[in-house]
């Protein structure tokens with residue numbers, strides 16, 4: 001039915017907003033099944049999850065895979081996490097688009113001084129709080145949503161430090177209305193995302209790009225599996241997949257299920273025009289190059 005991305009600074013009231021939205025949705029006429037996906041769903045510790053870039057990437061990957069698995073035409077999925085990176089919100093939007101469902105962003109726009117104070121109070125009460133170093137780093141790197149971007153739209157804004165957050169906050173009520181409104185030909189304000197040809201796995205276009213993408217990524221996976229089996233499960237650096245192509249540098253041994261999952265996500269993400277405006281790869285070589293770059297980003301040490 002829909003994907004809702006909650007975003008905001010650390011300790012800005014995101015979980016409070018997610019719970020209020022879930023309750024308000026359940027009280028609405030449509031009464032959808034609502035599922036909140038957050039770090040807590042995986043028993044992940046805040047400070048460990050944001051300790052460094054590999055840990056943070058891993059957290060994003062875990063949440064994204066769970067979102068991908070959970071999206072359906074019937075339920076509302078709320079991702080309650082920082083969702084602070086523009087490119088990551090784009091990836092989530094792509095998943096909603098591939099699923100052909102509604103999408104919106106709820107932004108907890110609390111001022112940093114308040115977030116810091118709430119974090120301190122949380123610590124004083126003996127609850128899990130962000131370490132100072134991590135709080136400062138996350139606050140600095142936050143990329144505010146901008147409603148002009150498809151992946152930040154529609155945008156419902158909350159100001160927790162000014163108005164608090166309740167089930168009847170204006171942004172929550174507006175989000176519920178947007179998510180549950182019956183769509184007919186006159187509902188121009190509600191957008192149900194439509195999968196592009198490239199995101200519909202069953203509809204191969206006359207253009208070769210999906211076929212090439214599929215085959216090229218499969219070849220890359222096979223190369224990794226082969227080298228890893230020779231390295232007896234240890235990390236395998238510098239795997240070559242062709243002359244003139246970048247090598248694969250991954251910091252650990254990666255199992256086939258994880259490689260398949262990454263491949264599936266990559267195909268979904270690149271099977272359409274990307275954030276940078278780049279078209280999907282149209283030949284095997286560029287497909288391999290993009291997939292290797294993607295794997296190095298997702299699995300590399302940096």
Ligand SMILES: Nc1ncnc2c1ncn2[C@@H]1O[C@H](COP(=O)(O)OP(=O)(O)OP(=O)(O)O)[C@@H](O)[C@H]1O
Pocket residue numbers: 008009010011012013014015016017046118119122160161163164165
């Ligand atoms: N409007 C508010 N007024 C006062 N305190 C608040 C408000 N919103 C949240 N808090 C406090 O801030 C703390 C964090 O709230 P919450 O868990 O909703 O934030 P969060 O953004 O989800 O945090 P995190 O980034 O850790 O996931 C809680 O202790 C809560 O009591």
